[in-house]
Amino acid sequence: PYAWLGMPLITSQDTLGAVVLQRDTEPSFSRWQRELLVTVAAQISAAIQNARRFGEAERLYTLTDAALAERVQQLQALLDAMQDGVLMVDRSGRILLINPVAADMLAQTPLTLINTPLTRPETFGFSQEEWQARIAQLQDQSHIPTSLTSRCTLQRQEKLCHFARQETAVLAKDGALIGWLILLRDITQETKLAERRTDLTRMIVHDLRNPLTTISSTIQLALRQLAASPDDAASLLHHARATTADMLDMVDSLMDITRMETGNMIVDAEAMHIRPLAEQVLTRLRPYAQQQQITLQLQAPPQLPPVWADAELVRRILINLLDNALKFTPKNGQITVT
Known part of the structure; x- marks a missing residue:
């Protein structure tokens, strides 16, 4: 070419390239044209730098926006679950x-x-x-x-x-x-469970009081009859021992509270005869009834068909019913289980 004019495209941190002008014929480039190219090159460099910065900013914004959207989706999924x-x-x-x-x-x-x-x-x-x-x-x-x-x-x-x-x-x-x-x-289920636990605790405490009272009454009767009738006293003491065993069984049933809290409360139902169980309960409570001058009797057919139930729970129910009956029956009264 007859004339050539080049100007680098530079920034404060990098060289971006160059802008070149050339002519194949006269005249050559003037000083004013050279200064103009310097100005244009500076503007081109600034424009390229700004464009790059905008592109990087847009890229970062896109990444940030996507990350934020992902976080929002994760939060919403957590809330929905x-x-x-x-x-x-x-x-x-x-x-x-x-x-x-x-x-x-x-x-x-x-x-x-x-x-x-x-x-x-x-x-x-x-x-x-x-x-x-x-x-x-x-x-x-x-x-x-x-x-x-x-x-x-x-x-x-x-x-x-x-x-x-x-x-x-x-x-x-x-x-x-x-x-x-x-x-x-x-917390509805938790509240109901707490209420059931309280009821069960009260029932067990109530059940524990009954055999203690029976033991005390039996021992008193045994002491009275020890001199007059040793055989009767031995029978009463044997009954007190059996009642103590019943009380220990009920202490073990306190574990039902833990089983209920963990959802493992199991009713151990089986075919059982209700009359022998009722006779056992009446025999257990009879010393206490005698002390209160109350008669206990059982009126039930000897050959009742078996029922499907948890014997321990049925025994507790009968004891509680009879205990309440003993509380509200006057002296010389009678309680009949039919």
Whole structure:
């Protein structure tokens, strides 16, 4: 070429390339044209650098956005899998997050509840006054409790259910309040199990008192008849020993509480004859009845057909029934088992 003009494309950190002009004929490039090329080269270098930066930023943004979307999906999948009701509200009481269990309690879907105010706080065990007080606490950030735990009873599917409610503040790194998280856990089965455990404990304590009373009464009678009739005294002492064995059996039955808590409570049913069991119970309680001047008698056919039941549980039932009858029967009264 007749004339050639080149200018490097450089940045503060790298050389990007060069821009070249050439002519095959006169004239040569002027000074003004050279200065113009310097300016254009600088602008081209800046444009290329900006384009590269924008592309990198777009790539990083895409990766960040994808990672965030993945985290959100993971969080939503976790919430969807939870059996407890979960929701989070902002300082004004608008729902920021809710899982299907909590949404089902409101008879709606999670999508229809997002960014809407919680208008039915009683669904989660709050009274209107209590909920308004909670919102006032959230708006006054200087008096926000760290966490709260309570229990409530709610009507669900035409039955009463017991729930444990856990509330906690969700804070940013700088301590600013992001939201108020509420977790509602159904403890109906746990509550029923606790009630059954209490009932069983009371029943066993009641059962333990009966043989102790019988032993005491039998020993007293034995002491009275020891001098007059040694044979009768020996019989009474033998009965006291048998009653003590019964009491030890009932102490062992305290293990039923543990079995019930672990869901391993088993009824050991078998074919059994009810009359011999009733005679055994009456024989056991007769010394106590005699002390109260009450007559116990059994009126049942000798050949009753067998029944399918747990003999130990039936024995407890009979003892409890007769013990209550002994309590409320006046002296010189009579109790008949038929």
